[in-house]
Amino acid sequence: MNNKQHTYAFIGAGNMSGAILGGMVNSGINPDNIIATNRTKEKQQALHQKFGIKTDLDNKSAIEQADVIILGVKPQMMLAMLTDLVEQGIDFSQKLIITVAAGLTINRYTGIIGNVRFIRCMPNTPSLVGLGVSGLFCGTDASKYSAEVIEQDKEITSVMFDAVGKTVWLKQESQIDDIAAVSGSGPAYFFLFMQRMTEKAVELGFDQETADKIVLQTALGSAQMAAQSDDSFEQLRVNVTSPGGSTAEAVKVFNEKELDSIVSSALDAAVLRAKEMSKL
Ligand SMILES: NC(=O)C1=CN([C@@H]2O[C@H](COP(=O)(O)OP(=O)(O)OC[C@H]3O[C@@H](n4cnc5c(N)ncnc54)[C@H](OP(=O)(O)O)[C@@H]3O)[C@@H](O)[C@H]2O)C=CC1
Numbered sequence: 001m002n003n004k005q006h007t008y009a010f011i012g013a014g015n016m017s018g019a020i021l022g023g024m025v026n027s028g029i030n031p032d033n034i035i036a037t038n039r040t041k042e043k044q045q046a047l048h049q050k051f052g053i054k055t056d057l058d059n060k061s062a063i064e065q066a067d068v069i070i071l072g073v074k075p076q077m078m079l080a081m082l083t084d085l086v087e088q089g090i091d092f093s094q095k096l097i098i099t100v101a102a103g104l105t106i107n108r109y110t111g112i113i114g115n116v117r118f119i120r121c122m123p124n125t126p127s128l129v130g131l132g133v134s135g136l137f138c139g140t141d142a143s144k145y146s147a148e149v150i151e152q153d154k155e156i157t158s159v160m161f162d163a164v165g166k167t168v169w170l171k172q173e174s175q176i177d178d179i180a181a182v183s184g185s186g187p188a189y190f191f192l193f194m195q196r197m198t199e200k201a202v203e204l205g206f207d208q209e210t211a212d213k214i215v216l217q218t219a220l221g222s223a224q225m226a227a228q229s230d231d232s233f234e235q236l237r238v239n240v241t242s243p244g245g246s247t248a249e250a251v252k253v254f255n256e257k258e259l260d261s262i263v264s265s266a267l268d269a270a271v272l273r274a275k276e277m278s279k280l
């Protein structure tokens with residue numbers, strides 16, 4: 001199947017949609033086949049200028065032009081927006097609907113736009129640079145659509161999200177909440193850690209530019225090294241930690257302050273919030 005024949009409408013062109021569509025264009029997907037809508041004009045214009053995609057301020061017209069619809073608005077706004085579109089007479093029955101919204105379960109959508117073809121996706125913002133990871137769950141009703149249609153939709157989605165990073169198909173919808181807590185939000189955790197490391201480097205006497213440079217390169221180098229190594233994360237960490245050396249003292253503090261429990265509680269809180277959002 002040639003995925004470039006599809007036309008994609010991104011409804012809500014914010015951070016996540018921008019990262020995905022930018023990654024798609026960067027990977028060679030024709031920008032003429034991508035339309036983005038947004039509530040305000042400025043973000044659309046910026047995406048048009050940066051990636052050459054088409055834009056439309058009208059959701060209805062963008063949806064009518066596309067066969068793959070990516071819903072990229074905040075969960076809190078999603079259902080009202082879809083209700084409005086249904087009231088405008090939009091028929092979603094011939095479209096593949098891919099939603100990236102956290103929390104909202106498929107039954108919340110079908111209650112408004114009908115039992116159509118659905119994929120839930122939990123991407124992350126490094127998709128912009130082709131290094132995203134996306135959890136994917138197919139929510140299409142197998143008693144209504146054939147296995148062939150479902151497989152085709154999964155293929156369309158895989159091609160799209162493989163273009164911007166790695167993909168993981170999930171067997172249960174609830175796993176979307178779990179992967180959201182790990183990789184959906186994950187970049188924020190790494191950025192937070194990098195921010196705190198940089199602040200400390202400045203406190204130690206480095207100027208901001210140097211602090212940014214050494215922290216960024218350390219993060220980049222560590223991730224690249226882990227990607228190229230057969231060793232576990234634990235072994236790679238051990239390799240840096242000379243017995244009786246300075247790293248061991250820092251690691252001891254992380255352990256004494258129960259980094260494992262901090263990480264576990266933080267991810268539990270993210271999963272819980274996703275479940276709360278499903279009831280919004
Ligand atoms: N950010 C992330 O890392 C991730 C986000 N997600 C999911 O992606 C979705 C979007 O998040 P994110 O990109 O961060 O949020 P943003 O606020 O950056 O993007 C949402 C966009 O939707 C636009 N919008 C709101 N209502 C409408 C409407 N009725 N019609 C058209 N556009 C509209 C907003 O426009 P304006 O600002 O002009 O009002 C905004 O640009 C969420 O559902 C979130 O759960 C999933 C994984 C990771």
Ligand SMILES: O=C(O)[C@@H]1CCC=N1
Nearest residue numbers: 102180181184185186
């Ligand atoms: O914070 C959020 O709700 C979304 C889901 C994962 C990343 N951003």
